Amino acid sequence: MDDLCLRMLDRFQHDLPICAEPYQAIAEELGCSEEDIFQRLEQLNQRQALSRVGPIFDHSVAGASTLVALAVPEARIEQVAAQINALDEVNHNYLREHDWNLWFVLTGPNRAHLDQTLIHIQQQTGLTPLDLPMLTAYQINLGFALGKDSQVPS
Template identity: 55%
Template sequence: MRLDAADRQLIDRYQRDLPVCERPYQEMAETLGLTEDEVITRLCRLQEQQVLSRVGPVFEHSRAGASLLAAVAAPEAQMDLVAARINRAPGVNHNYAREHTYNLWFVMTAPDEDTLDERLDELEQQLKLPILRLPMVEGYHIDLGFAIDWEALP
């Protein structure tokens, strides 16, 4: 798949610093000399073609409320059902399977610690499985933006 200059600019410019405003795609479009619809269409196409896996901001969670990593030991035969239930819980993201006794891992966020605890307690009751709660002790920033050598790509 070939990416044109506008695709490459969109990817390069917005690996970081996605605008946080009422119309971020409009602001991106103005910076890139495109229309808002063109930006949205391009981002959708890039996701459909699996060039991009996700479009959205990453927030410093400690400033935005409360969150923690959690894990569940789901019976193998019920993994899909348990995963689907976890995915429906408010504030859940990054739900993924692991090869471990605790085979489903997810991050849950909430506006505050009390709400987070309530959500986890409720989910635990619904699943009828204990949830391993792993609050962050120390945070690390990993910059996932990369300089892309477009000329070296096929």
């Protein structure tokens, strides 16, 4: 990973520009071309070091969300994970070492929509979802300092 890539990741873990040309704005701030930014993002993507680029919305303002777990028989993991991943409401899908082994976040416009999605998941998979709605949000700074001149708040 070169210096430009480290600076890009360090600087834009937070406060991604919200404008018509965000990658151009990133490039201007870092003193490079937009193509340089696209190349670094593509390299990170090819190395599977980047999961996504985009905003994180406060679910309580933008709609509703809940954490869900399924106890999936080992022989069905790939099949059920594919069914879950196909749903527009699903993000953050993870396999865990536990009886409740498939964990994901459901998001939607309201709680009623989530409830309908949970019913759909149960009907589709034959498995009963464990619904774990958030009671209290605790804000953390999920940022990592990358380099001696890091701009990530500590």
